[in-house]
Amino acid sequence: MTQEDILAEFRASKALLEGHFLLSSGRHSAHYLQCARILMDPMRASRMASAMIAGLPRELRSEIDVVVSPAMGGVIIGHEAGRALGVEAMFLERPEGVFHLRRGFALTKGQKVLMVEDVVTTGLSSREAITAIQAEGGEVVAATSLVDRSAGSVELPVPFHPLIAINFPSFADDEVPEELAEIAITKPGSRSV
Template sequence: MNEDDILAEFRAAQALLEGHFILSSGKRSARYLQCARVLMDPMRASRLASSLAARLPRDLRGEIEVVVSPAMGGVIIGHEMGRALGVEAMFLERPEGKFELRRGFELSKGQKVLMVEDVVTTGLSSREAIKAVKKAGGKVVGEAALVDRSGGEVDLGVPFVPLLSLDFPVYEPDDLPPELADIPAEKPGSRKK
């Protein structure tokens, strides 16, 4: 899939939203990708994951023993990446505010993990998830995401492969352009705090 094909999938799912959005980082944007919508069609999710898996460097693909993704946004794409790569997939949760493996999920010492997210903006969730995998005994060898919104600036300490890179302008809450300041803000993502 090329970039136009990928964007067509997001548009077909009505997953590219316009308005005034509060991102999980606290910053603001006039555009938001609701990846849950693009992933609600299992066939579309499978196509996107297969395309993302194909973008992974061959040497990285050969190392991956398991896929781990942070709940909630990464669960579906993580599962589909596990299918595309032929490995098991599990997810991290935040029952007490910090990521951890639950539900009987376990990593063996040194098990090589591909972290999979839906969207990476600042990398905060990814770094927290990587830390949780290390604590559980795994070794993150790379990260893949449907969308990189960092403008190519994110450093996760491991190779990072996005399916799509989008550079929507983001703003600090106290430095909004007038056209954005005039629109009520909404927080569409999974972090409500």
């Protein structure tokens, strides 16, 4: 898939929203990518995951034992990435504020993990998920996501291979432009800030 093909999928699923959004990172933006909408069509989710996995280096794909994703946003794309790789997929939860495996999920020591997210903005959730996977005994060999909102500026402790990198500006509370501040804030994400 080309970058334009990927954006066409977001537009077709009405997953590219405009307004004033408070992102899970705590930053404000005039654009929001609602990956849940793009993933609600199982065939589209499968196409996106297949393209995401195809974008990984071949030698990396061959060493992945399992996919682990942070809940909530990473569950569906993580599952589809596991399907594309032919490996199991599990997810992390944080009911007490810290990610960990539940529901009988477990990693064996040294198991090679691909950490899969839907959207990465600042990388905070990704870094927290990587730390949790390591604490559970897994070795995170790489991370991927449908979207890198940082357009390549995010720093993760493992190689990061997003399907698409987009630079929609985001703003701290004290940086919000006046025209954006005049629009009512919507908080569409799954995590409270």
